[in-house]
Structures are given as structure tokens and as C-alpha cells.
Amino acid sequence: MKNLRFKDFFWNSDLTxxxxxxxxxxxxxxxxxxxxxxxDFLKARASIEEKYAKDLLGLSKKVCGxxxxxxxxxxxxxxxxxxxxxxxxxLQLAQSMREEAKKLEEFREKQKDVRKKSKKxxxxxxxxxxxxxxxxxxxxxxxxxxxxxKLNSKSQQAKQNSEEADRLYQQNVTTLxxxxxxxxxxxxxxxxxxxxxxxxRINFLRNTVWTHxxxxxxxxxxxxxxxxxxxxxxxxxxxQEDIEHFVNLRRTGDKPPAAxxxxxxxxxxxxxxxxPPSRLPPPIxxxxxxxxxxxxxxxxxxxxxxQDAGYSVVQF
Numbered sequence: 001m002k003n004l005r006f007k008d009f010f011w012n013s014d015l016t017x018x019x020x021x022x023x024x025x026x027x028x029x030x031x032x033x034x035x036x037x038x039x040d041f042l043k044a045r046a047s048i049e050e051k052y053a054k055d056l057l058g059l060s061k062k063v064c065g066x067x068x069x070x071x072x073x074x075x076x077x078x079x080x081x082x083x084x085x086x087x088x089x090x091l092q093l094a095q096s097m098r099e100e101a102k103k104l105e106e107f108r109e110k111q112k113d114v115r116k117k118s119k120k121x122x123x124x125x126x127x128x129x130x131x132x133x134x135x136x137x138x139x140x141x142x143x144x145x146x147x148x149x150k151l152n153s154k155s156q157q158a159k160q161n162s163e164e165a166d167r168l169y170q171q172n173v174t175t176l177x178x179x180x181x182x183x184x185x186x187x188x189x190x191x192x193x194x195x196x197x198x199x200x201r202i203n204f205l206r207n208t209v210w211t212h213x214x215x216x217x218x219x220x221x222x223x224x225x226x227x228x229x230x231x232x233x234x235x236x237x238x239x240q241e242d243i244e245h246f247v248n249l250r251r252t253g254d255k256p257p258a259a260x261x262x263x264x265x266x267x268x269x270x271x272x273x274x275x276p277p278s279r280l281p282p283p284i285x286x287x288x289x290x291x292x293x294x295x296x297x298x299x300x301x302x303x304x305x306x307q308d309a310g311y312s313v314v315q316f
Contacts, residue, residue: 027198032112049091056083057084059087060084074233093219107204114197
């Protein structure tokens with residue numbers, strides 16, 4: 001199928017009509033707006049990435065597992081470090097997006113300058129064509145039949161005026177033809193240039209979006225690689241090793257305290273070695289019969305008595 005070209009499909013039957021040109025200009029203006037929209041989109045996404053990167057960086061500086069030990073602590077340290085690396089990669093992504101947006105902005109300005117130059121040349125050719133067309137119309141009106149009859153009624157001077165008018169008329173028609181040819185050639189050049197700009201714009205936008213997606217995909221790959229470092233570190237996290245590390249670091253001794261031995265208040269006897277103390281009340285031991293307080297002498301010691309046979313000074 002033959003390619004459709006601007007220069008073949010934007011003509012008008014009326015030589016003074018600029019409909020085809022206006023349609024192309026509208027299309028180019030729409031394309032210019034699309035470039036601006038993509039430019040704004042990339043800049044906005046870059047701002048989001050930059051804010052996200054700064055928030056991640058701040059998060060990576062927060063305390064996380066400060067009091068942890070050994071392998072789990074190393075894993076948490078790697079986790080924070082890789083979070084910092086992820087934030088830096090997002091910051092780099094934001095910078096890359098801004099650079100792409102800058103390229104797109106420069107591309108827009110370049111196309112704008114080319115359009116201005118082409119439009120100025122095209123409009124000048126249009127004005128030249130209109131002026132030549134007006135000259136033809138003026139001379140045609142002065143060479144109408146009635147006026148020629150009046151001129152013919154006058155002597156040789158009238159004839160000379162008629163011939164001069166006819167000559168000017170033919171000259172202006174020739175000039176109009178040349179200007180029209182030049183305008184048509186310029187119209188073709190303008191169409192070719194506008195079509196080239198459109199091809200460049202579509203291709204540039206396509207590549208810009210493609211690059212943007214590649215950047216996002218690369219960011220995912222980079223992030224996954226950084227997270228993989230955390231997973232590798234977690235694989236080295238040994239629960240039993242961490243428990244043993246804590247025991248070895250904070251151990252206070254490996255022998256329990258000795259058993260508390262029973263010692264009788266009266267006899268001073270101790271339980272046999274190794275025998276656990278009895279949980280039952282100790283038997284009451286007397287040192288012989290207590291003296292009778294009623295028959296004691298003045299210098300005898302007086303003992304108090306307890307009527308309860310189960311009384312003991314050892315409390316349980």
C-alpha cells in the first residue's frame with residue numbers, strides 16, 4: 001500500500017483557500033500539546049519519585065533492631081542499608097526522568113523554531129500570490145469590452161492604451177503563474193516539512209515513553225536485587241546460633257544454688273548432706289523435765305510453760 005503524504009492530500013480547488021494548510025497547522029498544534037502533556041507527566045512522576053526517595057532515606061535512618069544481637073542484627077542492618085540503596089536508586093530514577101523531560105522540552109522548542117520559520121516563508125508566498133492575483137483583476141477590469149470600445153473610438157492613442165493594457169494584463173497573468181508555481185512548490189515543501197516534524201514527534205514521544213517504562217522496569221530489577229541481598233542475609237540468620245550467642249554473652253554461671261538445710265534451734269543438728277529439707281514440722285525435743293515454778297528457790301531460773309503440746313518456736 002502506498003504511503004499517504006501530506007503534500008498529496010491537503011490542496012484546495014480555490015487557489016486562495018488555506019483550508020488544507022489550516023488542517024495541518026491544527027494537527028501540529030495538537031501534537032505540540034501532546035508533547036507538553038508528556039513533558040508535564042514526566043516531571044510530575046519525577047517529583048513523586050524524588051519525594052518517595054527522600055521518605056525512604058529518612059526511614060532507613062530510623063532505629064530498627066538496635067538492641068538485637070548477632071545474625072539477626074546483621075540481617076536488620078542489611079535491611080536498613082538496602083532500604084537506603086533503594087531510596088538512592090529512586091532518587092537517580094527521578095533525575096533520569098527530569099533529563100528525559102528536558103530533552104523533550106528542547107525537542108519542542110526546536111520544532112517550534114522550525115515551524116515559525118516555515119510559516120513565515122509560507123505566509124509571505126501567500127501574500128505575493130494574492131497581490132499578483134489582485135493586479136490581474138485590476139487590469140482585467142480596465143480591459144473590459146465597453147471600455148475598449150470607448151478607447152477604440154479615440155484615435156491611435158486609444159489603440160496604444162488598449163495594447164498597453166493588454167500587454168500589462170498578459171504580463172500580470174504570467175507573473176501570477178510564476179508566483180502560483182512558487183507558492184505550490186512552497187506548499188509542497190511546507191507539507192513535507194510538517195510531515196517530517198510529525199514523524200519526528202511521534203517517534204520521539206514513542207521513544208520517550210519507551211525509555212520511561214524501561215527506567216521503571218530497571219528500577220524494579222534494581223529493587224529486587226537489593227531486596228535479594230536482604231533475603232541472602234536472612235538465610236544466614238540462625239535462630240539457635242543467636243540463642244547460643246546470647247547465652248555465651250550474658251551467662252552468669254552454670255551451677256544452681258545449694259539446698260537450704262534444716263537446723264534445729266535446740267539441738268543445732270543439721271540434716272544429712274544431700275537430703276532435702278523436710279516439709280513437715282520438726283518433732284518437739286525436750287531437754288528433760290521443766291522445773292516446777294512453785295518449788296523453785298529464789299536463785300533458780302523461772303521458765304514459762306506452754307500448755308499446747310504441739311507448740312514449737314520454729315514457725316512454718
